[in-house]
Amino acid sequence: MMMRKTLLMTIGLLTMFWHLVKGQTDRKVDLCIYGATSAGVIAAYTASQAGKSVLLIDPGTRVGGLSSGGLGQTDIGNKYVVTGLALDFYRKMGKHYGSFEQWIFEPKVAESIFKDYLAHAGIQTLMGLRLIGVETAHRSIKSITLLPSESREGKNITVTANVFMDCSYEGDLMAKAGVSYHVGRESNSTYGETINGVQLLDGHQFPDGVDPYRIKGDPGSGVLWGISTGPLKENGTGDAKVQAYNYRITLTNVPENRIAITKPHNYDATNYELLKRQKEIQPWKSIQDVFIWSLMPNGKTDINNRNGFSTDMIGMNWHYPEADFFERKEIIQAHEDYTKGLLYFVANDRSVPEPIRSEFKKWGYPKDEYLDNGHWSPQLYIREARRMIGDVVMTQDHCQGRKVVSDGVGYAAYTMDSHNCDRVIVNGMVKNEGNVEVGGFSPFPISYRAIVPKKEEINNLLVPVCLSASHIAFGSIRMEPVFMVLGQSAAVAACEAIDNKTAVQDVDIRRVQKILRDNPKADGRRADYIIHVDDKDQVMLKGTWRKSAKKGYGMSYQEADSSPGAMARFTPGKDFAGGKYMLYSYFPRTAESTESGTFIIHTGKTRIEKTINFKEVNILGQTTSTWVALGEYAFEKGRSKPYVEITSDAKGILAANAILWVPVSDQN
Numbered sequence: 299m300m301m302r303k304t305l306l307m308t309i310g311l312l313t314m315f316w317h318l319v320k321g322q323t324d325r326k327v328d329l330c331i332y333g334a335t336s337a338g339v340i341a342a343y344t345a346s347q348a349g350k351s352v353l354l355i356d357p358g359t360r361v362g363g364l365s366s367g368g369l370g371q372t373d374i375g376n377k378y379v380v381t382g383l384a385l386d387f388y389r390k391m392g393k394h395y396g397s398f399e400q401w402i403f404e405p406k407v408a409e410s411i412f413k414d415y416l417a418h419a420g421i422q423t424l425m426g427l428r429l430i431g432v433e434t435a436h437r438s439i440k441s442i443t444l445l446p447s448e449s450r451e452g453k454n455i456t457v458t459a460n461v462f463m464d465c466s467y468e469g470d471l472m473a474k475a476g477v478s479y480h481v482g483r484e485s486n487s488t489y490g491e492t493i494n495g496v497q498l499l500d501g502h503q504f505p506d507g508v509d510p511y512r513i514k515g516d517p518g519s520g521v522l523w524g525i526s527t528g529p530l531k532e533n534g535t536g537d538a539k540v541q542a543y544n545y546r547i548t549l550t551n552v553p554e555n556r557i558a559i560t561k562p563h564n565y566d567a568t569n570y571e572l573l574k575r576q577k578e579i580q581p582w583k584s585i586q587d588v589f590i591w592s593l594m595p596n597g598k599t600d601i602n603n604r605n606g607f608s609t610d611m612i613g614m615n616w617h618y619p620e621a622d623f624f625e626r627k628e629i630i631q632a633h634e635d636y637t638k639g640l641l642y643f644v645a646n647d648r649s650v651p652e653p654i655r656s657e658f659k660k661w662g663y664p665k666d667e668y669l670d671n672g673h674w675s676p677q678l679y680i681r682e683a684r685r686m687i688g689d690v691v692m693t694q695d696h697c698q699g700r701k702v703v704s705d706g707v708g709y710a711a712y713t714m715d716s717h718n719c720d721r722v723i724v725n726g727m728v729k730n731e732g733n734v735e736v737g738g739f740s741p742f743p744i745s746y747r748a749i750v751p752k753k754e755e756i757n758n759l760l761v762p763v764c765l766s767a768s769h770i771a772f773g774s775i776r777m778e779p780v781f782m783v784l785g786q787s788a789a790v791a792a793c794e795a796i797d798n799k800t801a802v803q804d805v806d807i808r809r810v811q812k813i814l815r816d817n818p819k820a821d822g823r824r825a826d827y828i829i830h831v832d833d834k835d836q837v838m839l840k841g842t843w844r845k846s847a848k849k850g851y852g853m854s855y856q857e858a859d860s861s862p863g864a865m866a867r868f869t870p871g872k873d874f875a876g877g878k879y880m881l882y883s884y885f886p887r888t889a890e891s892t893e894s895g896t897f898i899i900h901t902g903k904t905r906i907e908k909t910i911n912f913k914e915v916n917i918l919g920q921t922t923s924t925w926v927a928l929g930e931y932a933f934e935k936g937r938s939k940p941y942v943e944i945t946s947d948a949k950g951i952l953a954a955n956a957i958l959w960v961p962v963s964d965q966n
Contacts, residue, residue, distance in 0.1 A: 324455070327351040329351070330352075330457050332463070336781055338356070341788055344786045355423070362409050367546070371401075371919060375711035377851055383782060383819060384780075404596060405675065426448075434756065440458060441459075465763050477759065483537055496731060498533060504728050508575045508579060509728070522568075545675055546602060551661050609637055614629070682772060688747055692767035697739055707745075740852075740853040740854070747766070794810060841863045842864065855884075857953045865943055876932075881957070883942070884956040884958070885924060903934050
């Protein structure tokens with residue numbers, strides 16, 4: 299009897315253990331997202347709020363990707379493209395810092411907001427697990443296999459889902475599923491472009507005369523560290539080279555929060571000989587000579603690459619996109635060693651003028667950032683890796699408006715931007731190759747067909763980060779706010795595919811667009827109400843106005859010479875719901891802007907006049923324009939329609955761009 303009880307107990311324990319292990323190693327969800335980048339977090343929140351079971355997976359341990367990894371000086375381009383939960387993120391950031399929207403921020407604050415999204419929605423996460431296998435059948439992903447990131451062998455975890463999403467910067471899930479993709483730069487002839495492929499231009503370049511050889515003038519002595527000896531190909535030639543990666547560096551000058559910059563364990567000063575030679579020709583004036591030194595709140599920085607020799611580790615990342623986890627770790631470590639060595643070099647090397655060294659020593663690593671990674675960002679800036687090849691490939695023509703898609707699920711607006719891809723010898727001098735910065739175009743829509751694979755390849759995968767774009771078009775699209783927008787759009791499409799049991803390619807894009815428009819925050823909160831000056835049915839202009847293509851909100855705005863009679867009236871339509879709103883007007887600042895503007899706010903019941911001193915408007919970050927608060931008002935719908943008028947009697951140019959009503963409930 300005792301033996302029987304013992305046997306039954308043993309069987310019971312083994313059964314319980316099996317179920318526990320089974321629960322830990324096998325997961326089934328509606329939507330599986332690989333990559334806890336900013337796009338991944340936003341996609342997870344969106345789908346969860348739509349009632350779907352979601353699993354968010356990442357080989358690392360920090361959520362938010364680059365947005366929580368040091369890029370606090372947001373690459374905006376045009377705020378028109380930042381919608382939905384992406385905009386909600388920057389407003390949550392604004393609430394933290396006591397402003398409406400905040401586009402410059404500390405890494406730890408960004409991480410906390412992303413974690414709040416996940417916690418609020420109760421989203422399951424599997425962190426520290428890397429993808430090792432994908433099972434497909436009938437052009438569909440059936441399951442994926444994971445392993446603890448730092449392990450080469452061990453207990454696998456299998457995840458099955460109806461729909462999968464690749465939100466990684468590298469496109470690992472996409473690649474393992476057999477989806478077509480490209481690495482490197484296409485030739486100009488591939489898509490009829492003019493600024494793709496090899497480009498030897500002037501941006502972030504060495505001055506003439508920097509000698510590349512260890513012994514100046516002696517090719518036989520070998521080349522200095524960081525220089526490629528391959529031939530320079532003709533401009534526009536395609537290759538497999540990848541634009542440089544770097545760290546967006548967080549330092550602080552607050553003494554009580556500062557950790558000194560010390561010599562890295564494998565420091566080699568000869569790695570920075572090119573910087574010494576550059577500064578022999580271009581003498582030091584400030585630390586801004588070599589770094590884009592952007593200031594963040596609370597005495598911190600977001601440091602980026604500048605000029606010929608800086609934080610970009612040019613040519614050292616070409617193998618990264620196709621490398622496995624452990625090879626990537628080595629490449630990442632090399633970038634960390636190089637960057638910390640550069641900081642130590644500038645603070646201590648005798649070739650650097652003493653005033654520069656003294657200034658640099660005021661800065662150090664922040665004690666309150668990246669606590670689990672030695673106060674250093676765990677997120678290398680993977681500017682570009684794999685890029686999917688879908689039915690629509692976004693190209694230079696889309697960026698510059700010569701082609702316009704009708705199935706847009708997000709907009710981009712940033713300059714077509716590529717960092718240097720190689721460092722070569724030209725006519726006996728060191729030159730960087732690959733930097734391109736071409737802008738001057740309006741926001742452009744990104745096709746839904748660019749975030750899904752070809753249907754004949756995989757029919758239940760969405761790829762909002764490593765999307766289908768040429769190298770140079772991706773350079774405009776690849777901004778964190780845009781990735782968040784595309785992540786939300788992809789999640790809405792995934793939910794539609796799940797609900798209707800269709801391939802992601804067959805989702806009704808008009809319904810996706812409607813859901814994004816009607817429920818922009820994904821959780822039922824009231825949408826903003828906005829009127830752009832181009833909305834002819836809701837805007838009346840009096841006086842002489844002209845369209846301006848300068849940097850405002852949207853495709854353009856109207857401006858008038860300040861004189862009696864110039865007026866712009868914005869009147870909400872029948873779809874406007876009454877209630878309490880915070881009211882904002884968009885102000886695109888130029889050198890000719892009027893010093894003040896008068897706003898007449900008619901709530902439907904009362905008329906209020908408010909004067910704004912535009913000289914006092916503080917505009918921060920990578921933009922010359924911002925929303926200006928006009929106050930809180932209770933708007934009513936009745937016989938008298940509400941409206942907002944803009945006029946000015948001051949000298950200068952009066953701008954009429956957009957008026958924004960934000961529900962007060964969303965400001966709490």
